[in-house]
Amino acid sequence: MVTRTRLSIPVLLAVLSLTACGNQSTDDSGDEKFVAAGTSQQQSIIAAGPVGKVEYEAAVERVRSCLRDRGITLTNEGWDPVRQLGMQLYYSSPGMADDELIRLSDQCRKAHLDAIEDSYQLHRKPEMDPKLHRALITCLGQRGISMTNASTDASKFAEAIPGTKTEELASCVNEVSARLYPSMQQVSF
Template sequence: MARSSVELVSYGWDPIDRQGLILGYKAAKKIPENTVFEVAHKCRAQHLDAVEARFSETHKALMAPRLMAAVQRCLEGKNIPVTGREKNPSDLLAVVPKGQIMDLLDCVHQNANNLYPGVPIEFP
């Protein structure tokens, strides 16, 4: 990557499920965006994808505890009952009624942005 003038930006483990790293890539100098994407894709494929896949096979998805607690409080504030036993995104999706999925998305994104400012979060 250094030869291509593309820098890796690591945001750490994904707080949504803690099964993958959140990585970004930026150009150290003016190069086309598609070149940055190609370099990033090649790097991930060669060095990270297999590691992340193996990690997720051997570790259960677990939302960061502070984020889960904040999401549960947010859902309760929207009169969406939670059990308090939710541990991961699948658990949340299972307890939230289908008609209130947008409320779940709002709770996750709002609290993730508050707890992890500047970190690009994807859910679901």
């Protein structure tokens, strides 16, 4: 299974050009048209107003369909509970080379999600899932670390932990996330 990471444009272009050289069946002009059509659709959605969860989730479903057409399974673990600025998406395709999996998943994301996600994040502040926030405050309180009035912004929350107690935060994140989000592969600050 490959976890999706966003590549910079120069790195992405290099990866795409190298993969295209290694796979003669790749039709670059078709890929470019496909991505351009999807990007145009994203721009229309963004132009209609601020992107909300409904538009974001619909874009993820378009990515799922795109990936399915290419033999790739999308696992959507839901909204990232730490920042709630995106969904935790993982891609897999048994037997497919990782570089091909990355190329195709990046292509589908670029065509259907990346601009939507950027717009969604631009209009929101990072904020922890309220259940996670309460559970972390409780867990830390049981360990003698008072977090009353703690920020719901994960970065500010972590900064409020005394320097000698950061291991307690990591322990609470692991304990609480295993209980609240048992099917998620990873929850981290």
